[in-house]
Amino acid sequence: MTEQLLPARPAHPLPDGVSITPEGQRPDQEPSLAARNNGGVVPGAAPAPAGRREALLVLGFGGPEGHEQVMPFLENVTRGRGIPRERLESVAEHYHHFDGVSPINDQNKALVAALRGAGVDLPVYWGNRNWAPYVEDVWREMATDGVEHAYVLATSAYASFSGCRQYHEDVARARVALESDPDGPTGPTAEKLPHYFDAEGFVQANADALAAALAELPAELRDGARLVATAHSIPNAMAAVAGPQGHTYERELEAAARLVVDRVAPGRSFDLVWQSRSGPPSVPWLEPDVNDHLRTVAEAGEQAVVVFPVGFISDHLEVIWDLDNEAEETAGELGLAFARAGTAGTHPAFVRSLVDLLAERRAGGEPRLGTNCPANCCFVERPAGRPGSVPAS
Numbered sequence: 001m002t003e004q005l006l007p008a009r010p011a012h013p014l015p016d017g018v019s020i021t022p023e024g025q026r027p028d029q030e031p032s033l034a035a036r037n038n039g040g041v042v043p044g045a046a047p048a049p050a051g052r053r054e055a056l057l058v059l060g061f062g063g064p065e066g067h068e069q070v071m072p073f074l075e076n077v078t079r080g081r082g083i084p085r086e087r088l089e090s091v092a093e094h095y096h097h098f099d100g101v102s103p104i105n106d107q108n109k110a111l112v113a114a115l116r117g118a119g120v121d122l123p124v125y126w127g128n129r130n131w132a133p134y135v136e137d138v139w140r141e142m143a144t145d146g147v148e149h150a151y152v153l154a155t156s157a158y159a160s161f162s163g164c165r166q167y168h169e170d171v172a173r174a175r176v177a178l179e180s181d182p183d184g185p186t187g188p189t190a191e192k193l194p195h196y197f198d199a200e201g202f203v204q205a206n207a208d209a210l211a212a213a214l215a216e217l218p219a220e221l222r223d224g225a226r227l228v229a230t231a232h233s234i235p236n237a238m239a240a241v242a243g244p245q246g247h248t249y250e251r252e253l254e255a256a257a258r259l260v261v262d263r264v265a266p267g268r269s270f271d272l273v274w275q276s277r278s279g280p281p282s283v284p285w286l287e288p289d290v291n292d293h294l295r296t297v298a299e300a301g302e303q304a305v306v307v308f309p310v311g312f313i314s315d316h317l318e319v320i321w322d323l324d325n326e327a328e329e330t331a332g333e334l335g336l337a338f339a340r341a342g343t344a345g346t347h348p349a350f351v352r353s354l355v356d357l358l359a360e361r362r363a364g365g366e367p368r369l370g371t372n373c374p375a376n377c378c379f380v381e382r383p384a385g386r387p388g389s390v391p392a393s
C-alpha cells in the first residue's frame with residue numbers, strides 16, 4: 001500500500017555539509033545506539049511465536065503537568081539540539097497559559113484506554129520520551145511483569161528523525177539501561193509498528209474532522225474555502241534524510257492529506273504547510289509557515305480557510321496554541337474566515353486501524369516502512385541522553 005502511494009523517486013541530493021554512508025550513517029558520528037542494538041527491532045516478518053508473552057507499548061512524546069515541570073521538560077526535549085534560550089522561554093509561555101499542563105498525557109492515556117476497549121488482547125503499557133512515565137521505567141516494569149516482547153506504537157504516523165528514528169532510539173536506550181544492570185531482569189525484545197499515515201481509520205478520522213470543520217464555516221464560504229494541511233516543521237537537513245530515500249516525511253504527509261481531502265471532496269486542491277518551527281533562524285526549516293501562508297492566501301483574495309493538522313494524532317499543545325491561538329489570530333487580522341479540524345484522537349475508526357496494525361504484525365504480515373526501516377535512516381544527529389539514561393558507549 002505504501003509503495004503504491006509513494007512512487008519510487010530518485011534519491012535526493014543531500015544538503016551541503018551533509019553526507020551519509022550506504023547504511024545511512026553520517027561518517028562524523030558514532031554509530032547510533034539503535035544501530036548497535038538492531039534498532040530495537042526484530043528483523044523479518046515471522047509470525048509471533050506461540051506462547052511468547054507479549055505487550056503493546058504506546059510510546060508518546062510526554063508533556064509537563066504543572067508550571068514547575070515546564071522548563072525541565074523543555075530541557076529534556078531540546079538537550080543537545082542548539083535551540084536558543086529565547087525560543088525555550090517563549091515556548092514555556094505557551095505552556096504557562098495552560099497552567100503548565102500539556103494535554104498530551106491525558107490524550108495518550110485516552111488512546112491506551114480506547115485500545116484496551118477495542119479488544120487488544122495484550123497488556124497495554126504507556127511510556128514517554130520526554131517526561132514521566134519515562135520509557136526506561138516502563139521497560140523495567142514490563143521486564144518485571146515477565147513481558148518477553150513489546151510491540152511499540154509511536155504516537156507519530158510519519159517518517160522523520162523526530163517521528164520515527166528517535167522512537168527507535170528511545171527503545172534502544174531503554175533496553176541498554178536494563179541490560180547494563182546485572183542484577184535486574186532482562187527486558188523484552190521489541191519491534192516498532194509501522195507508520196500509519198495511510199491507514200484506513202487514520203484517513204477516515206481526519207476526513208470526518210475536516211468535514212466537521214468545513215461545516216462550521218458560513219454556508220456560502222464552504223465550497224471556496226482553502227483547505228490547508230499542517231504538520232510540524234522540521235529542519236531541511238532532517239527532511240532530506242527522512243526515510244530510506246529521503247524526503248519521506250513530506251511525501252507521506254502529502255499522501256495522507258490527499259487521501260483525507262479526497263474522502264471529503266474528491267479531487268479538491270489543498271495546500272501542505274508547516275507549523276511550530278523551532279531552532280535558530282540561521283538554520284533552514286520546512287516552509288512556508290502556516291501564518292505566512294494565510295497571508296499569501298488572503299492576498300490572493302481568498303475569504304476562508306480550513307486548517308487540518310494531519311501531521312499530528314492528537315490536539316496537543318502545539319495544535320491548540322499554534323493553530324487555535326496564533327493561526328486563528330492571523331486569520332482574524334487578515335479577515336479570513338477560519339475553522340480548524342480536529343485530529344484523529346480516539347476516533348473509533350483510527351483505534352480500529354491501530355488494533356489491525358498490531359494484529360497484522362503478530363500474524364507475520366508484510367513489514368512496512370517504519371517497522372524494519374534501515375537501522376540508520378532518518379538519522380541526522382546523535383541524540384543526546386538525559387540525566388539518568390545510560391550513555392551510548
Ligand SMILES: CC1=C(CCC(=O)O)c2cc3nc(cc4[nH]c(cc5[nH]c(cc1n2)c(C)c5CCC(=O)O)c(CCC(=O)O)c4C)C(CCC(=O)O)=C3C
Nearest residue numbers: 061063077081091102104156162163232234278316317318
Ligand atoms: C516531527 C515532529 C513532531 C511530530 C512527531 C511526533 O509526535 O513525535 C513533533 C511533535 C511534538 N513536538 C512537541 C513539543 C515540542 N517540540 C519541540 C521541538 C522540536 N520538534 C520537532 C519535530 C517534531 N515535533 C523538532 C525537529 C524540534 C526541534 C528540537 C529537535 O531537534 O528535537 C519543542 C522544543 C521547543 C520548541 O518548540 O522550540 C517542544 C516543546 C510535542 C508535545 C506538545 C505538547 O506538549 O502537548 C509534540 C507531540
Ligand SMILES: [Fe+2]
Nearest residue numbers: 162232276318
Ligand atoms: Fe516537536
